[in-house]
Amino acid sequence: MKAIHFDAPGNPEVMKVVDVKNPLPSENQVLIKVKAAGVNRPDLIQREGNYPPPNGHSNILGLEVSGEIKSLGRKVKNFKVGEAVCALVNGGGYAEYCVADAGTIIKKPKNLNFIEAAAIPECFFTCWSNIFDRGEVKNDQYVLIHGGSSGIGTTAIQMLKIFNIFTFVTVGNDKKKKLCEELGANIVINYKKEDFFLKIKEINNKGVNLILDMVGGDYVQKNINLLCSDGKLINIAYQKGSKVNIDLMKVMLKRLIITGSTLRIRDSSFKQSIRNSLIKNIVPYIENGKIKPVIDSVFFFEQSYKAHKRMYSSEHFGKIVLDMENKLG
Ligand SMILES: NC(=O)c1ccc[n+]([C@@H]2O[C@H](COP(=O)([O-])OP(=O)(O)OC[C@H]3O[C@@H](n4cnc5c(N)ncnc54)[C@H](OP(=O)(O)O)[C@@H]3O)[C@@H](O)[C@H]2O)c1
Structure with a gap:
């Protein structure tokens, strides 16, 4: 699969698209075909070399994705292949495929497109x-x-x-x-x-x-x-x-x-309990349109460096999202 990679920390231009092996879901994870990935300030700090991924987390940037479930781990219930979802992930979002713990997945609200859904999890x-x-x-x-x-x-x-x-x-x-x-x-x-x-x-x-x-x-x-x-x-x-x-x-x-607090280092059961609270208390308001992720701008996968530059500019209002489905040109 294609993924954003950098050989060494540095400015946004160090990010490039490379071919890497598809990740494999463990028994409690799903594999997602990524359609969009949210950009977060922690991604910029990681790319600068100041926020290394915790042990066992993907080196690939990206803490949230939306997409379709491609395959399920052996113990995963309540989700099915082909389902549209968004998920908080332990890195790996800036890629064509990404694994997510089943406990951090939210079914994509029908009134949102994949770009909007990718802007939900981290924030x-x-x-x-x-x-x-x-x-x-x-x-x-x-x-x-x-x-x-x-x-x-x-x-x-x-x-x-x-x-x-x-x-x-x-x-x-x-x-x-x-x-x-x-x-x-x-x-x-x-x-x-x-x-x-x-x-x-x-x-x-x-x-x-x-x-x-x-x-x-x-x-x-x-x-x-x-x-x-x-x-x-x-x-x-x-x-x-x-x-x-x-x-x-x-x-x-x-x-x-x-x-x-920092979210990334917390374990899956902690994140699952937040996910459950969101489904109960907030998702209904997303579904009825009272809450909507605010999208500032969308960049093609190959232009991730531009997305990071936009965030540095502080001119943005709301979320910056990578479109992982449509290609540049
Ligand atoms: N601990 C966690 O679990 C966790 C998780 C996610 C994000 N975060 C942190 O939360 C922050 C927001 O993340 P994000 O991805 O939403 O990034 P972001 O959109 O780039 O937000 C950074 C914001 O900081 C504001 N800011 C900078 N200096 C300020 C000042 N002196 N007074 C008031 N506001 C100021 C900027 O607003 P102006 O341009 O208007 O100044 C900008 O909107 C980041 O610092 C990120 O590292 C923490």
Whole structure:
């Protein structure tokens, strides 16, 4: 099969299409003929050489796919060959065929095409796990999502809207601000023009109950200061750095919880339980059109380097997806 490969970490141009052996599904896995693969920031970090795949995971980039089931492992029930699905995968998505644990597969909602379905797994699993499971968000709470225009941000905004949870988000320009407002965020702050701490305090003096942060750096202290009593700060990335000099006094005084998580290293049963929660709580809203993955752009398989460049540009709003079915030209 064809897959994206790089000999050594480097810039986006190191990625090239090569021939490799098809992966073989184990007894609890399925083999998927990939039609589309989502691009995520962790792919860029892996290609740069800073996020190596955990032991036993594919070296090929790509954490989410959509496609049709080609074959089933011996113990797999509830799925059949030919079925249209999307799946969270342990790498291997930037390829014609990819294996997925049966517990991380979601049947493709009929109202979505394969491009849209490929944009679901990584962001929906991450948002559900951090905001609803770890964050235990409640209806009467206030939430702040940093990076509202990201794949993660556009997913979080829609999920929180469904549950009527008041959501602040930060973005880097006014175009993204408008789009996040249209998507359902209650208050959108352009962090290049306004201080998010001051703006939120002005609107709700108590601050917020939960912050999902992918920025880190100087945001950490501001986040701590912004949380109300018993609030939670959950980091899923530290784009501005994970080494910070902070005053922890408010953590004690306000009984804050500072936590974080990464999805990829978690085992299949953990991921399966998120998958089950998504099927129960979120997929019905995808099927009735109230939640829809936001697609920024689609690139041909051979142009994966362009997809990565688009993500570096930070001009995107929502998800960048690789079309694995149609060929360039
Ligand atoms: N821990 C996990 O399990 C997990 C899983 C998936 C993703 N992630 C992380 O989650 C983040 C989003 O992933 P993605 O794939 O959706 O990537 P993405 O679309 O490229 O998102 C990155 C976002 O960060 C925002 N950002 C950068 N600097 C900012 C700042 N100073 N203030 C506010 N926002 C800022 C950018 O928005 P602006 O251009 O508007 O600044 C951009 O939208 C990435 O950092 C990724 O590594 C973590």
